[in-house]
Amino acid sequence: MLEFKVNGQLRRVDVHPDTPLLWVVREQLGLTGTKFGCGIARCGACTLHVDGSPVRSCSFPVSAAAGHEITTIEGLSNDVSHPLQRAWIAEQVPQCGYCQSGMLMTAAALVRLKPKPTDEEIDFAMTNLCRCGTYPRVRSAIKRATGQAEGRG
Amino acid sequence: MMFGKAQTRNVPALAAVCLLALLVASANPGAAGQTRPPPSESREAGLQAWAGIARVLRHPRCMNCHTTTNFPRQGDDRHPHVNLVRRGLDGHGVPGQMCSTCHQTENNESSGVPGTPNWHLAPLSMAWEGLSDADLCRVLTDPKKNGGMDLAKLEEHIEHDPIVAYGWNPGANRKPIPGSRADLIQLMKTWSRAGAPCPSRTASR
Numbered sequence: 001m002l003e004f005k006v007n008g009q010l011r012r013v014d015v016h017p018d019t020p021l022l023w024v025v026r027e028q029l030g031l032t033g034t035k036f037g038c039g040i041a042r043c044g045a046c047t048l049h050v051d052g053s054p055v056r057s058c059s060f061p062v063s064a065a066a067g068h069e070i071t072t073i074e075g076l077s078n079d080v081s082h083p084l085q086r087a088w089i090a091e092q093v094p095q096c097g098y099c100q101s102g103m104l105m106t107a108a109a110l111v112r113l114k115p116k117p118t119d120e121e122i123d124f125a126m127t128n129l130c131r132c133g134t135y136p137r138v139r140s141a142i143k144r145a146t147g148q149a150e151g152r153g
Numbered sequence: 154m155m156f157g158k159a160q161t162r163n164v165p166a167l168a169a170v171c172l173l174a175l176l177v178a179s180a181n182p183g184a185a186g187q188t189r190p191p192p193s194e195s196r197e198a199g200l201q202a203w204a205g206i207a208r209v210l211r212h213p214r215c216m217n218c219h220t221t222t223n224f225p226r227q228g229d230d231r232h233p234h235v236n237l238v239r240r241g242l243d244g245h246g247v248p249g250q251m252c253s254t255c256h257q258t259e260n261n262e263s264s265g266v267p268g269t270p271n272w273h274l275a276p277l278s279m280a281w282e283g284l285s286d287a288d289l290c291r292v293l294t295d296p297k298k299n300g301g302m303d304l305a306k307l308e309e310h311i312e313h314d315p316i317v318a319y320g321w322n323p324g325a326n327r328k329p330i331p332g333s334r335a336d337l338i339q340l341m342k343t344w345s346r347a348g349a350p351c352p353s354r355t356a357s358r
Contacts, residue, residue, distance in 0.1 A: 110249030125249020
């Protein structure tokens with residue numbers, strides 16, 4: 001039995017320790033906001049936080065989460081009040097939306113350490129893939145959320 | 154976004170950690186003034202051992218993270234790491250995309266992402282790309298560059314540091330360093346007993 005906190009709540013799961021955290025979050029805990037994309041830690045759709053740091057959960061064994069605090073997109077805020085969530089809505093960032101929870105979690109990790117990220121810092125942090133090509137709006141939303149509004153992308 | 158099997162195997166080789174990637178982390182400020190015991194192996198034997206050591210250090214599993222660049226490389230062709238991975242201030246990546254975003258403490262069988270504790274780039278003082286055998290030797294033995302390690306600490310690092318062991322257990326279809334870690338340890342001991350000689354700059358390529 002493995003024990004860890006997810007979005008502030010203590011959770012226990014009985015799964016194989018090598019199971020990717022992604023599948024535990026989605027299937028055991030029912031938190032389906034975190035998405036499966038590539039399965040090889042490249043696309044970033046599965047990004048969540050472990051102790052505040054971004055992790056691509058398709059490549060993160062659940063055993064490594066034991067004793068740690070997990071935050072998923074559902075825990076970023078409980079009322080869509082996180083500045084990034086509000087900026088995402090204001091800039092109408094998503095198109096199909098599939099990659100956007102991973103985008104938001106990566107962006108949240110970025111602005112936690114870089115409250116006013118430059119364009120270059122955004123480029124090297126936001127390597128999540130988006131087949132709809134929402135990248136300009138992602139950048140605009142991060143700028144808006146960090147008080148560097150530059151208008152709609 | 155889906156990727157083919159071949160890409161899967163190549164992917165996240167933030168590669169190559171290996172010998173000495175942890176030097177700075179395990180700095181020993183007292184090493185600079187070290188005194189060495191008299192050599193118990195010939196200089197020739199030492200230089201021969203060093204040539205074997207240098208061959209290990211030049212392997213992609215090592216060199217891909219001992220770069221002179223602000224990014225790591227990956228794969229046996231040593232291409233720049235995908236996903237715009239950057240060195241960051243301390244070799245552990247940048248906010249939003251740290252090494253630990255993808256690389257954990259063990260190789261991940263399902264994703265093919267390699268891992269070992271404290272995955273990171275070696276510091277620029279230990280950048281090995283483009284160095285001759287002679288200069289590589291001098292960098293390795295310079296406490297100002299190698300994190301303050303004396304020979305004993307170097308041997309200990311090679312024998313016990315998990316990041317070194319990764320070179321022979323890279324996971325997925327990555328090629329391990331030829332030979333064994335035990336071979337490298339033996340080469341290090343011979344080289345050390347010879348007084349850790351470095352080739353002359355004119356004799357080295």
